[in-house]
Amino acid sequence: MKTTTIYDVAKEAGVSIASVSNAINGKGNISKKKREEIFKVMERLQYQPSVIASALMGKKTFTLGLLIPDVSNPFFSEIARSVEDLAHHAGYSVIVCSTDNKDERVEKYIRLLEQKSVDGIIIGTGVENTEILLQLAEKSVPIIMIAREVSAMSVHSVLTDDFKGGSLAAQHLLKLGHSRMAVLSENFKVSSSVERVKGFKFALFEAGLAIEADDILSCESTIKDGKRAAAELIRRGNSPTALFCVNDMLAIGALQAAKEAGVRVPEELSVIGFDNTILSTVTNPMLTTIAQPMEQMVKLAFDLLISHSEQEDTIKQRIVMQPELIVRESTSKPKL
Amino acid sequence: MKTTTIYDVAKEAGVSIASVSNAINGKGNISKKKREEIFKVMERLQYQPSVIASALMGKKTFTLGLLIPDVSNPFFSEIARSVEDLAHHAGYSVIVCSTDNKDERVEKYIRLLEQKSVDGIIIGTGVENTEILLQLAEKSVPIIMIAREVSAMSVHSVLTDDFKGGSLAAQHLLKLGHSRMAVLSENFKVSSSVERVKGFKFALFEAGLAIEADDILSCESTIKDGKRAAAELIRRGNSPTALFCVNDMLAIGALQAAKEAGVRVPEELSVIGFDNTILSTVTNPMLTTIAQPMEQMVKLAFDLLISHSEQEDTIKQRIVMQPELIVRESTSKPKL
DNA sequence: CTGAAAGCGCTTACAG
DNA sequence: CTGAAAGCGCTTACAG
Numbered sequence: 001m002k003t004t005t006i007y008d009v010a011k012e013a014g015v016s017i018a019s020v021s022n023a024i025n026g027k028g029n030i031s032k033k034k035r036e037e038i039f040k041v042m043e044r045l046q047y048q049p050s051v052i053a054s055a056l057m058g059k060k061t062f063t064l065g066l067l068i069p070d071v072s073n074p075f076f077s078e079i080a081r082s083v084e085d086l087a088h089h090a091g092y093s094v095i096v097c098s099t100d101n102k103d104e105r106v107e108k109y110i111r112l113l114e115q116k117s118v119d120g121i122i123i124g125t126g127v128e129n130t131e132i133l134l135q136l137a138e139k140s141v142p143i144i145m146i147a148r149e150v151s152a153m154s155v156h157s158v159l160t161d162d163f164k165g166g167s168l169a170a171q172h173l174l175k176l177g178h179s180r181m182a183v184l185s186e187n188f189k190v191s192s193s194v195e196r197v198k199g200f201k202f203a204l205f206e207a208g209l210a211i212e213a214d215d216i217l218s219c220e221s222t223i224k225d226g227k228r229a230a231a232e233l234i235r236r237g238n239s240p241t242a243l244f245c246v247n248d249m250l251a252i253g254a255l256q257a258a259k260e261a262g263v264r265v266p267e268e269l270s271v272i273g274f275d276n277t278i279l280s281t282v283t284n285p286m287l288t289t290i291a292q293p294m295e296q297m298v299k300l301a302f303d304l305l306i307s308h309s310e311q312e313d314t315i316k317q318r319i320v321m322q323p324e325l326i327v328r329e330s331t332s333k334p335k336l
Numbered sequence: 337m338k339t340t341t342i343y344d345v346a347k348e349a350g351v352s353i354a355s356v357s358n359a360i361n362g363k364g365n366i367s368k369k370k371r372e373e374i375f376k377v378m379e380r381l382q383y384q385p386s387v388i389a390s391a392l393m394g395k396k397t398f399t400l401g402l403l404i405p406d407v408s409n410p411f412f413s414e415i416a417r418s419v420e421d422l423a424h425h426a427g428y429s430v431i432v433c434s435t436d437n438k439d440e441r442v443e444k445y446i447r448l449l450e451q452k453s454v455d456g457i458i459i460g461t462g463v464e465n466t467e468i469l470l471q472l473a474e475k476s477v478p479i480i481m482i483a484r485e486v487s488a489m490s491v492h493s494v495l496t497d498d499f500k501g502g503s504l505a506a507q508h509l510l511k512l513g514h515s516r517m518a519v520l521s522e523n524f525k526v527s528s529s530v531e532r533v534k535g536f537k538f539a540l541f542e543a544g545l546a547i548e549a550d551d552i553l554s555c556e557s558t559i560k561d562g563k564r565a566a567a568e569l570i571r572r573g574n575s576p577t578a579l580f581c582v583n584d585m586l587a588i589g590a591l592q593a594a595k596e597a598g599v600r601v602p603e604e605l606s607v608i609g610f611d612n613t614i615l616s617t618v619t620n621p622m623l624t625t626i627a628q629p630m631e632q633m634v635k636l637a638f639d640l641l642i643s644h645s646e647q648e649d650t651i652k653q654r655i656v657m658q659p660e661l662i663v664r665e666s667t668s669k670p671k672l
Numbered sequence: 673c674t675g676a677a678a679g680c681g682c683t684t685a686c687a688g
Numbered sequence: 689c690t691g692a693a694a695g696c697g698c699t700t701a702c703a704g
Contacts, residue, residue, distance in 0.1 A: 005696090015675085021698070027699085029674085031674090034674085048451050049451060050392075050453065050696095050698070052391050052392050052696090053392055053699090055680090056389055056680045056681065056698070058699080063431070070417065071417050071432075072410075072413045072416070074408070077407050077410070080407045081406065084433070085434075088444075093452065094432065095429045096416065096431075097424075097429070111384065113429075223618070282615055283618055284591070284595065284620035341680090353681085353691090354683080354693095355689090355690060358690090361683080363683085365689050367689060370690085385681085388682085389681035389682035392681080392682070392695095393681090393682055394683080394696070395682085
């Protein structure tokens with residue numbers, strides 16, 4: 001079926017295509033009468049302007065790219081939803097790109113998004129080879145980082161104070177009376193994880209405690225991996241009384257490992273997560289965790305991205321948000 | 337920064353833009369020498385063809401739309417990931433559209449997708465006013481329904497045998513020895529839910545049992561709603577020994593209600609869900625549920641959509657997949 | 673206030 | 689094998 005074009009409505013309305021275009025965009029001067037006439041015809045013909053064509057004329061595509069490690073991970077799917085809602089509200093659509101934290105995927109996706117002339121890219125994924133992003137930042141497409149950071153990058157970024165978040169976790173555990181703690185960390189290449197661990201250690205240090213290198217386990221970021229690592233920790237015996245997990249996935253793994261080993265949470269082992277994903281409300285016991293103000297972060301990021309695309313030369317901002325402790329059921333005083 | 341166009345590489349390579357285009361698309365005949373020359377120049381200039389421009393010439397946009405109720409719902413975010421992977425592999429990107437099962441959002445998104453000339457739309461969301469879809473089906477953009485159905489629609493669809501799924505749940509409970517059961521159903525407008533409940537009731541009927549109208553509760557599809565409905569059921573007293581929830585979200589709500597009321601699952605109340613989302617492995621007890629073969633379904637849907645876009649006239653297919661019972665910890669024999 | 677014309681970056685017959 | 693030219697559906701100066 002032939003789609004109706006601006007020519008069809010121009011002919012039907014007895015005007016030039018320029019007038020139709022002007023009517024649509026509220027540009028130029030058109031007599032009220034003609035405008036109304038044109039709108040009527042558009043309606044009757046069910047005319048839909050082609051954003052493809054108008055994009056080719058240098059207008060926006062009203063499409064945004066969102067790079068995240070994995071949409072099927074609740075933390076990121078929640079981000080995706082927030083982005084989508086804001087975008088939709090502003091007339092944009094969003095192309096979701098799951099990178100699995102693989103640089104090659106990042107690169108491939110970025111190239112794709114460039115070819116499609118997206119109006120901006122929101123990056124919520126880690127990148128090892130920061131060259132990729134630096135190059136991208138040089139180009140014309142506006143980008144912004146969210147919940148991730150690449151050092152010394154000249155791009156806007158909005159993130160949580162991960163160091164503070166780690167400290168918060170430690171302080172909570174400290175206050176409950178724990179002194180022997182362990183941590184499950186994601187792959188040390190993820191900057192946010194590193195910061196969280198640092199913050200955790202620092203708070204311990206301030207309290208006059210130290211954490212043994214042995215008690216900091218590194219693993220991938222899946223439930224399964226968290227479970228494996230936690231199981232190992234438990235098997236070792238002489239276990240800590242509390243476990244800080246750098247994200248909720250790992251914490252859930254830890255919960256499962258404890259359950260299998262017959263270790264009661266929180267009575268025998270307190271577990272604290274990070275991110276406050278929906279998962280943390282679903283476990284039993286429900287997970288104590290550190291929340292990032294994701295909705296606000298997404299809002300800030302989005303606004304920055306969109307306004308940025310208007311005024312090229314704004315100074316790159318780095319907005320840091322405050323994390324918050326959410327106490328639920330997985331932490332308590334250590335058993336004597 | 338001016339982006340480099342086909343003209344730039346043509347000039348640089350000393351050929352016409354037609355030759356560059358031919359080289360890129362492997363069309364026409366170009367001497368090997370010229371082709372290589374051209375590719376070298378493209379590389380050097382970091383030339384990226386504009387899909388916008390080529391789309392305007394009637395080529396594909398290599399963009400797909402995905403309509404689902406909510407990306408932040410694990411069931412759908414898993415679908416989104418599968419779709420994305422297949423799409424990416426085939427060179428497509430996907431625009432994710434969360435509809436909240438609202439017709440107005442469906443309409444708005446569809447219009448947006450049309451204006452962007454997507455190559456196809458995957459619909460995994462319910463629609464009340466089927467007119468919307470019927471109209472869409474008349475148009476040129478190929479569509480396919482997944483995990484949802486709109487009666488009498490002349491579109492491809494791939495779905496699970498929800499009736500069978502409901503029966504499976506009932507049979508499992510029956511076999512365990514339950515005779516007094518209740519069901520938590522989503523909004524009766526969702527076709528798949530209706531089928532599931534029907535299947536459940538039918539299996540009961542075959543076993544010579546009936547279910548009282550009172551014991552079939554309808555609610556929205558959130559954890560909170562499931563919790564509220566289940567709490568009501570429990571509060572009523574004279575409770576059933578088993579509860580079939582039409583999806584995992586509701587089942588989780590039921591688990592929470594039981595926990596709050598001090599009703600032990602599965603000892604005092606068996607709970608069975610539907611969808612086998614990641615959530616069902618995270619609860620404690622882990623959720624017995626009915627799985628849909630989502631990956632296969634997405635694969636079939638995707639292939640159908642893409643091939644469909646090539647050959648307009650294929651007969652509309654309706655592919656039905658078999659559900660599977662996944663027994664975990666939330667169901668057991670009823671306490672005497 | 674309105675329209676003819678050029679142009680966005682490509683692809684595709686069509687000559688040569 | 690190669691290039692000139694028309695055209696995809698728009699927008700935007702520029703005349704009138």
